Amino acid sequence: MNSSTIADYFSLTKPRVVILLQITAICAVIVHDSLEGGLSGGSAETMLVVLIGGYLTAGGANAINMWYDRDIDPMMRRTENRAIPSGKVSAESALFFGISISSLGVAWFYFMSNEVAAFWSAFSILFYVLIYSMWLKRSTPQNIVIGGIAGSTPPVIGWAASVEDLSISNNSLEASIESLLDLGSPMPWFMFILIFLWTPPHFWALALYKSKEYAEVGVPMLPNVKGPERTIIEMKVYSILLILLSFIAPLSFGEIRVNERDYHVLSWTILGLSVWYASTVWRIDISEIPDESGRIASAANSFFVSMIYLALMFVVLVTGSFGQVGTGFGAIVCLAFIGRTEFKVSS
Numbered sequence: 252m253n254s255s256t257i258a259d260y261f262s263l264t265k266p267r268v269v270i271l272l273q274i275t276a277i278c279a280v281i282v283h284d285s286l287e288g289g290l291s292g293g294s295a296e297t298m299l300v301v302l303i304g305g306y307l308t309a310g311g312a313n314a315i316n317m318w319y320d321r322d323i324d325p326m327m328r329r330t331e332n333r334a335i336p337s338g339k340v341s342a343e344s345a346l347f348f349g350i351s352i353s354s355l356g357v358a359w360f361y362f363m364s365n366e367v368a369a370f371w372s373a374f375s376i377l378f379y380v381l382i383y384s385m386w387l388k389r390s391t392p393q394n395i396v397i398g399g400i401a402g403s404t405p406p407v408i409g410w411a412a413s414v415e416d417l418s419i420s421n422n423s424l425e426a427s428i429e430s431l432l433d434l435g436s437p438m439p440w441f442m443f444i445l446i447f448l449w450t451p452p453h454f455w456a457l458a459l460y461k462s463k464e465y466a467e468v469g470v471p472m473l474p475n476v477k478g479p480e481r482t483i484i485e486m487k488v489y490s491i492l493l494i495l496l497s498f499i500a501p502l503s504f505g506e507i508r509v510n511e512r513d514y515h516v517l518s519w520t521i522l523g524l525s526v527w528y529a530s531t532v533w534r535i536d537i538s539e540i541p542d543e544s545g546r547i548a549s550a551a552n553s554f555f556v557s558m559i560y561l562a563l564m565f566v567v568l569v570t571g572s573f574g575q576v577g578t579g580f581g582a583i584v585c586l587a588f589i590g591r592t593e594f595k596v597s598s
Contacts, residue, residue, distance in 0.1 A: 259339040260348055263317055264310025272402065273305040275446065276409030278565045279439055283413040285572035286436075286504065294413075297364075301409045304359040308372045311353025312379045312401070318346040319384050323468040329461075360412065366419045367431060368411040375404040389469060392476040399450035403443045410439035441496075441503035442568070448493050449561050452486040452532055456554035459537065460547045479537040490529035497525040504571065516578040517571050520585055521564065527589055528553075528560040552596055563588055 277298050284294040317324065317335055325336035334340040340348075353376045361369035383398030391397075411417055411434055420426035434440075458465075459479055462472035474482045501517040531553040539547050563585050570581035 256339075259334045262334050263314035263340065263345055263348060264306070264352075265313040266310070269306055269309045269313065272309050272405045273302050275442065275565060276301050276305050276405035278569050279406035279409035279442060280413045281569050282438060282572040283410050283436070285569075286438075287413075297413050300359070300363045301412050304356045304363065304368075304372060304412075305405060305408060307352045307356025307359060308376055309356075309405070311349045311351070311356060312376045314345055314349030315353070315380050316349075316384045318342050318349060319380070321345075323470065326468045327464040329464065360408070364412040365414070365417040367414075367417040367434070368408050370419060370431060371404055371408045371411060375401045375408070378404075389471070392471040392473040394471070395454045396451050399447050402450060403446040406442035406446070407434070407439045410434050410436070410442075436503070436505055438503045438505070438568075441500065442565075444496060445493070445564060446561070448489055448496060449557065452489045453554065453557040453561075455482050455486050456532075456535065456550045456557060458482070459535070459550045460541060460545050463545075483532075483535060483537060486532050486535075487529075490525075490532045494522065494525045494529055497522045500568075501571075513571070513575055513578045516582055517567065520567055520578070520582040523589075524560055524563055524567070524585055528556055531556045556592060559588060559592060 280294060280297050280301055281290065284290050284297070317333060320330070321335045321342050324330040324333050330336065335342055335345055357369050357373045357376070360372045379398070379401035383394065383401060387394040387398050414435055417434075418430065420430040432440075455473055458472045459474050459482060462474050465472045466475040473485065498518070500521040501514045504517075531549075535547075535549045535553055537547075537550075539549055541547050566584060567578075567581040570577035570584075
């Protein structure tokens with residue numbers, strides 16, 4: 252293999268997307284270990300295991316997705332230069348590559364971590380490839396909603412990898428399911444639900460002015476199928492659900508008492524973040540005249556803020572796990588980012 256070929260295969264994994272996913276998994280490791288007594292050398296080792304295994308599994312799933320979308324990618328400007336449509340990598344090679352590294356990733360988690368982490372990594376691959384890519388993506392405008400389950404699993408995988416001696420019970424089906432779901436804390440599932448509820452309004456903000464190409468190749472997107480008015484309504488629903496989720500965020504830490512200062516700082520910080528993001532959804536004006544590139548400024552702003560919002564939510568969860576100083580630091584960081592972002596928008 253020459254260097255260009257290696258780069259082409261690497262591009263099949265969608266590295267920027269995968270790294271963002273693994274950051275949420277690493278945050279889960281940090282929160283777990285911080286709440287369990289503090290970070291240590293073992294924490295760094297777990298982070299490395301999660302990063303490598305997560306990249307292999309998610310990257311492999313992305314490569315298989317590109318193989319399956321080889322018929323529509325050449326028809327869209329956003330994807331026409333990918334490795335397969337440009338002829339840099341054959342479809343068969345991409346499929347073999349994707350299956351190989353994703354399988355290697357599951358095996359990595361099994362031997363370097365535990366059965367539960369391996370299960371959820373395999374689940375994310377199969378759900379993304381079989382349920383989202385091969386079924387939902389081309390059959391329903393709610394594709395991104397249900398398909399978002401796959402993208403919500405990294406924190407669960409990271410948390411599971413942090414817990415010692417996790418295994419899947421073989422006593423009964425009920426016991427097996429319980430062993431997969433009981434990770435010793437509600438925190439990983441809070442993170443899972445956070446990403447799941449965040450995904451639709453995040454993606455639809457972009458789809459409001461970027462989904463035309465999808466419609467041309469037969470991929471249903473909510474703005475094209477139901478219209479922008481319906482899309483905005485559903486985005487608002489999800490933003491309200493994120494606000495409601497914020498109320499239980501401090502409880503996911505498990506050890507914070509209702510009357511403690513940390514609880515109130517976390518509550519108001521997370522609630523403030525969610526209300527701020529929701530306000531950008533409410534500010535989207537579908538009657539706004541697009542610019543020369545077709546961009547709707549208010550929708551683009553909501554899309555941009557959604558990424559900041561998710562990043563800050565995980566920052567707050569991480570800093571909150573370090574106690575009083577951490578909660579205060581997280582609140583200050585959030586206020587700074589909100590102020591800076593709103594100043595840029597207003598100017």
